[in-house]
Amino acid sequence: LPENYFFIDTTTHNVQDSIRKQRYFFRSAKVSNASVNRESNYLTLDRGRLGGILPNMGVITNGSVVGVVTSVSDHFSVVLPILNPKFQESVKMKGSGDFGLIAWPPGSDPAYADVKDIPKHVQVSIGDTVLTTGYGSHFPADLFIGYVSELNDQPEENFHRIKIQLATDFRKLSHVQVVSDILKQEQDSL
Numbered sequence: 395l396p397e398n399y400f401f402i403d404t405t406t407h408n409v410q411d412s413i414r415k416q417r418y419f420f421r422s423a424k425v426s427n428a429s430v431n432r433e434s435n436y437l438t439l440d441r442g443r444l445g446g447i448l449p450n451m452g453v454i455t456n457g458s459v460v461g462v463v464t465s466v467s468d469h470f471s472v473v474l475p476i477l478n479p480k481f482q483e484s485v486k487m488k489g490s491g492d493f494g495l496i497a498w499p500p501g502s503d504p505a506y507a508d509v510k511d512i513p514k515h516v517q518v519s520i521g522d523t524v525l526t527t528g529y530g531s532h533f534p535a536d537l538f539i540g541y542v543s544e545l546n547d548q549p550e551e552n553f554h555r556i557k558i559q560l561a562t563d564f565r566k567l568s569h570v571q572v573v574s575d576i577l578k579q580e581q582d583s584l
Contacts, residue, residue: 401578402469403445418534419574420579421446430504430564437461437473439570447471452532452581457537458561459483462532477504477564484530485509485539488523492516496539504564506543509556513576516554518542525557531578
């Protein structure tokens, strides 16, 4: 029966530009399994090594961050999403450019995460945009992470306590793009 077979997608999206050199390839994949309500959540994608997926590739959807590939088989890959306490990525405040880390408290609401290490002298307001920094090789710079939804600063601390509403709706996640950094090897070799 036709439904007993599946298509191995090996396509990449390539844009030719005579002035700029392409740095990232994007491969589409479908989420075949996901959890959002556990203390350590994971996603499984229907594309693996034969489809060009390797560990440490970033995963996005509609221009917002999902997570990072941790392991692959020939036909599947496992993603460590933002909704896992082991996930940490460098992020920045859009207005000021100050950077910190995104972290998800274990077992908390899958619509929210925390941003740490933003000093109190930095002006932060409800509704401010949080973006990727592009410092690592997982994601391009300026991908959407979310909006500041709450500030719970403590007088004795030197850093803001920032809660953000994530741009990615993990409960509705079905299709993603896996980001491949063409210059990753060169950057990591330094």
